[in-house]
Amino acid sequence: MAKIAFILLCHKDPDAIIKQAQSLTAVGDYMAIHFDARAKPQHYKKIRAALDDNPNVVFAQKRIKCGWGEWSLVQATIQAVRAAVDAFPRATHFYMLSGDCMAIKSAEYAHEFLDRRDCDYIESFDYFQSDWIKTGWKEERLIYRHWFNERTQKRRFYAMFEMQKRLGLKRAIPDDLEIMIGSQWWCLRRRTVEWILDFIGRRPDVMRFFRTTWIPDETFFQTLVRHLVPSHEIQSRTLTFLMFTDYGMPVTFYNDHYDLLLSQDFLFARKISPEATELKRRLGVLYSSEGARFQISNEGRSLFKFLTQKGRIGRRFATRFWETESTLGRERELLIVVCKKWHVAKRLLDRIRQMTNIPAIEYLFNEETCLLPDLGGIQSTMGKRHRHRRALMRMLFDYYETDRLIVCMDPANLDLLEDFGRDRSVTRLLEIECQFSDDYLIGHAMRVGLAGDRTPSETIQRLLPTVRNDMVHESDRIRDADFANHNRMREADTPEQNAKAIAAFLSLPEDKALELAKTEYLFAD
Template structure:
């Protein structure tokens, strides 16, 4: 059976560290601790005293002062790894943790999971080809030498960096290494750890290289594991559930995240709020439990983004200047059908197309597989269509040889509606207001990733009022956007009202509008 040696890097909260060590070792696992040398000596003495009688806990032989982005973090990890390898010869796996991490599965589940998957778990993407680094320096992390801490010695850090750039003092990356990058939270098999330590004993040049790179904890183990272990024996993922906000800050978990955390396909979560005492108590009791069944749904990232995004007002990405400068044409009409239930809108535009010969395009800015003609490649992906939406729409006018066209949009795409309404073209908007049963909302939650197949029913039920409120909010935003030619088709309205709405929206006779609305299953789910 798997026996885990936890590698714990920490620098604060001695009580939490003691509790974490006792909790994780009580189930038969073990732990090697590195407590930052720049932290309180009194706190370290307290930790040592509390854990000295625990045979499953050891400490790094040498403590060092750690700084963000420095080699010191990697060296501290290596010091703890050496201690664990020597102290726990029966450990089969080595799992990297921080003081902010907590188990979100039982020890029983974790051991079974590792027994069934004989692989190393480490996130590792090609440093140069992947988009793992979103902003800031990339290649310069490696080809220049970084001797100073960017956060505490920023003037020296950037002065040394700029001086090397001016003088052309670049260096070569070790030619036999493919540099990889990824999260520093890994779980590696004992054989892999021993191979890394043997490799480092032979290749001091690799240590010298990484020791002056910037943020080596994101590249060092990630590169060496890929260098030493066959790709087929590596799972390119971490077993620690963590998320980052739009601003690059780690998302913190609180008391009300317990159910969400347990349904994720991970063994640990980071970071748990120091104030989340109830969450800590429940997770602490969970690790030693037996016979617990977990329903994995993995909706955590989507659900968190949905719930935290309700307060946002603006849009994250502004339109490109060359997009806003373009126009569809002052002599053109664009008809927009806005509806959350896509199948309802598609039924309606089929009727419109058959009765009016108006070219109708389904959700081209919302649905990846929307049927579109060849537009020279712009139509191939949703990202391209959305980025160049005015250009795509102009090309569709040209393709159909018309100055009148209809498209469908999701109510969440208010920015697209407003963008087109600000154009010189004449725009017409029809909102289809539907009713939403609980069954539909549950299906919607599954479709958009807010719930998984195995999400507990109680969790999904608690989510329904929020989803319903969100749909109402989208409709309210659309109605309040001040659109000049705005019409509403309502599921609960009198048929005559809906006929009038269609006639006004399309500028057709009531007879034609009546023919369009002769669809008794329009709103059927």
């Protein structure tokens, strides 16, 4: 049976640290604590007074003054790891934690999970080939020396960087190391930890190198584990559930996130709000419970992305300067079918193709696989289609040698609708308003990754009103935009009523429009 030694790095909130240590060690696991030497001395004394008598808790012999992005964070981790290895010979795994982390599974589940496979859990991606670093410095973190803290000594930090750059003072990466990068929240086996400590003693050159790299807590252990352990014994993932906003800030969890956290395929979560006292209480009770069963659906990240994106409605891409004055053509008509149920719009388009000679293209701005002619590469990726939207449409008009073209769009593409609506060409909209059953909404949530086969029914029932309201909101936004030539057909209306909207949209006689409105199984799911 696995026995976990938790490596806790912390610098504040002594009461929370005491409760965390008591909760995690109550079931027989261990903890080694490094409390930042910059923190308040009375806080450290309080923690020592509360935990010194706990045989399953040990403290790092040397406390380090820690700073973000510095080698000091790795130093502190090594100090805590050494203390844990010496004090707890029965520990089989060493799990890196912060004071903001809490278990989201029971100890029983965590031990069984670790027993299931003999491997190390640590994100370990190729430093230069992966896209783990999204923006900013990459090789500069390694080939230049960084002695100062970027946040507290910004002027010195960047002055030293610029001086080294001007003088060409680059350094080589140790020849036998392949630098890796990943999250600092790892879980390693005892054998791996002992190998790392032995390597540290044998390779002062590697220690000197990492000591002056920038943000080494994302590269040091990640590189050494990959260097020392066979790749088939490494799971390149973290067992701690964490998310970041678009601004690079960690997402904080509160009392109402309890069910969401339990359904994620992780053992711990970060960050738990200091104010989330009820969540902490429930998670603390859960860790010591027996027989708990967990329904893993793992939709947390997709749910967060879905919900936060709906709060930031705006243009995805700005117009390129060379397209500012471009137009589809004053004499042309762009006919846009707007429908959330793509299969309904496609059925109508198929019928329009049979009854008219107007070229019709399906969801070219939503489906990568939409069939398009070769237009020199501008149609090759979704990004290009969006960025060069007007140029793409002009080329399609030219390719089909027509002044009338039908396309389909999702109601979420309001930025596209507004862009084309402002063009000097004539733009007509046919919005198809469908009814959404609960079964359809559940299927939609699964298709877009908001839910999975194992998502608990309670979670789905809480999600359905949000998904339904989101669809209603998209329709309201289109209506509020007050487009000219905006026509609507509704699933709830009669074919005769819908024929009027189709006739106005396509400039067809009403008898032909009625045939289209009577398309068999048009609204069927």
